[in-house]
Amino acid sequence: MKQFKRYLVTAALPYANGPVHIGHLAGCYLPADIYVRYLRSRKRAVQFVGGTDEHGVPITIKAMQENITPRDIVDKYYALISESFSEMGISFDIFSRTSKPVHHETAAGFFKKMYDDGLFEEKETEQYYDEVKQVFLADRYIIGTCPNCGNEKAYGDQCERCGSSLSPDELINPRSALSDAVPVKRKTKHWYLPLQQYEPWLKEWLLEGHQEWKNNVYGQCKSWLDHGLQSRAMTRDSNWGVKVPLPDAEGKVLYVWFDAPIGYISATKELLPDSWETYWKQDDTKLVHFIGKDNIVFHCIIFPAMLKAHGGYVLPENVPANEFLNIEGEKVSTSRNWAVWVHDYVKDFPGQQDVLRYVLCANAPENKDNDFTWKDFQDRNNNELVAIFGNFINRTLVLMHKLCNGKVPPFHADIADEADRQIGLFLQKQKEKIKDALEHFRFRDALGEVMNIAREGNRYMQEKAPWLLAKTPELQTQHQQQIDNCIHVCLQLTANLGILINPFLPYTAKKICHMLKVVDRMLEWENAGSMKLVKTGYSLRAPELLFRKIADEEIALQLEKLRSGAALSAPAQPGKTPAQAPPANAGPVPAAKPEITYEDFAKLDLRAGIITEAAKVEKADKLLRLTVDLGAEQRTVVSGIAQHYAPEDIIGRRVTLVANLAPRKMRGITSQGMILMAEEAGSGRLVFVGAGEDVPPGSGVS
Template identity: 50%
Template structure:
């Protein structure tokens, strides 16, 4: 089928005019000329050296985009560059799918978003938690969803329970058994050699994934190193042999500390703040990615700092606050987007006069047994009283608070039995944009039985 024609102009009163005879009134489609802005931005930033980034054969040009821009970055922009002749072409265009928020499309205009300034106020010193969750949920192959519950679960069950737990156990044991100094590594056993072998593979595994832009899997591989550390401690159980074989415990904790030091390197691309914090705890002043996998990162007798938690649990209350904030946003959006329904067809004034609308005072109000939606009202209508059943229970969870209030009701509606209760009328209410039902009530107290006219 081949490529199909695609319009590159628009009939608009703003934009860059099409520089062709007979194209008066037309402007270039923004995505036809916008990619050139990447070049002009580089030129403005680096006026003396910009060309090497766009024209040098040893430059690798990578475009990180969303799937809705694939056409422009894979066809239109490369075509422009190729036709000009002196520019390099994109080597790869990793395109992500869409990331939604709590099941709905992210939209800044609707305020359906997680704003970074608000996040940092609500979750101070948790920059890396957001980085971790966004990477873990990166929509690399399909649309994905960010939810606050998942955010909490990944922090508590992965960062705290796996990564942070291993680091804290290692540092606390070292503090307790060796006064916080890196112990000397002694003779290695088979389990040590197996662990060292797995550690040595981490660099190649992560680099391969990063080079292929599989950031989500690369972060998983980094977390697998923390899992390896936890398994090593659980299998060797240094706390059980410390009184009988302290040299063996020294070897176990030396290797565990080396794994912790490697964690501070392998997580650097994903969790830079936590990596810096961990290196500070380990008194590791510098790091080199090329040393990833080494078991010589920490020298024997190096004094470590006193253990502190690398990550903190996020409580339910913090998540409930964020969810409620989004629910409030959704309600506000519904209200602002509300459009009244079309007015129903006209009725005659004579038909309207048939309705007898009255005001009465609620004497009693309770939920109807085995009926989640129904409330039973006892109304003083000035005529001896009546019972009305109304399906508004979900909007008035504390029905007893309605006692003493006045309501409006249709008094001459034919009685109807609901859940075995005869309802003698209908309460009048208004439905808001979000579906919430509110009873219609007089602004000031009137006599019971007063007509609404």
């Protein structure tokens, strides 16, 4: 396998004509950041390069619509986009702009070298022109009637009603989207890159040399190459962009997809003016482009062909493109305002950046389009981050302060049992699984394996149950060494979770370091797998909750915000608009039960409890056997929730128990109470009704 001395990681340059939404994050920026943070933890030489794409027709169109200059547009959105990325912890080494002089010089010089080498074809063609706005029109800015379905608002490149691919010449009654004027055709001269000349090389380099690329990337590239490539114009008619560096090119700029990827080079120049060539021109550099699937052809075919034609540059080793992330079952549409904007999320959920990072990675569209829903966001936060990951770390630190005087207890090897020894072996195996997944861009799998460590920690703690060994002072004195071993192991697991979660949830990793009173250097990858990360006898800080539960009201507000925002925009299809989507939790509401008196209610003995054990009941698809800690006693409860929850996911879950319900035998098991659950209207999903995090087990609920 080829060895690399340095890594150059790029993330697609977003157009500076609007804010970024969570689909952008899930598509390329979050995966790129996870990969880069992992490489840094391995002490690899890596540069993470990004910036905004500030040229092209969309910028000038936006400026016309708002009656301001293109410069005003890009300045406004560069600030908003860069702040959004910074807030979400996307750790670029540089986040530049293609409007900077260094980029204009680099892109123009790149074009001129290719021109001087005779690599372009000069052609005169006819293109649509808006005589009112005095601009040539890109296909997207020509509107007319679709010849296939009759949609009067079809675009010059596609009809969004029937999905047909179109050309402006196919539209019936075409008109300009800028002025509504009927466009005319005018002759114009441009310079074309004959991509067909690079087909043999591309097939050898890509189809034969990079079969390890993701199926969606490789398949799309193969389809393009199988259909044959054509010459493609590398210049456009405009006054906004990188001017074509030729004497007979007045009013011509570089095509945005020629100019934009060169932005990776110019940004590296800006970052490393004296050593940028080391990253771009040394064969032992690993160049990785993170993009969305709509940019595959540009990064895998056109840009590599440009680099090959120019000569002297490294080529991408991988282009791990993700698919699209839909929202609440609808395709993201900025024109319809059907999006969750990153800057809005940061305002609405202050300090909860890692929650969004977690959800977008756990639900990443790595191989197919996926759907983001606010309900799934809430469930993953409450049932995974809070109930599994955060719960384990919080319980570990709480028990350390309660049972070990707030200090890291010693590990007594002479009384260690098999469970203690197996934890270290399990951790080593998990580290290797996580490393392998990260190296091969399977970030969703890697995150799942980190969460499995937290699950195993919860299982281990429940098995050891140190709180039971300390029920009385006498018991605690008798079993203090067993208690020490359990808490020591759990603290070492906590430190390891900080290291392994760091690429995914960096803010959370820093909080863990703070509570453990260790420096950020502990987060280096080489430390993962060690069971000696926190020192015996060391005083640790009081525990802080890493995550908070997200309430139904917050989710309902986000759904209403999404629908009302879309309602202000034109629907994508006649008779159907996201504003008409069903309200949150829509569905039949259970009929009210007969009225009872206060005395009836007072007969119930409701107690706060914690599930300490859970297992499926044999030959019963719907039943789980639970052990519930009520403080002074342990209760066995048979609950019909097996189709809603896996046993391992509810260990440590706080519940409310009807404690004075008459015992009942179910499948040969005596059930000593009933867990209170709520049934969501519409979905029918059962949800725990639990007491607060600070309510001790056994407390009465009224």
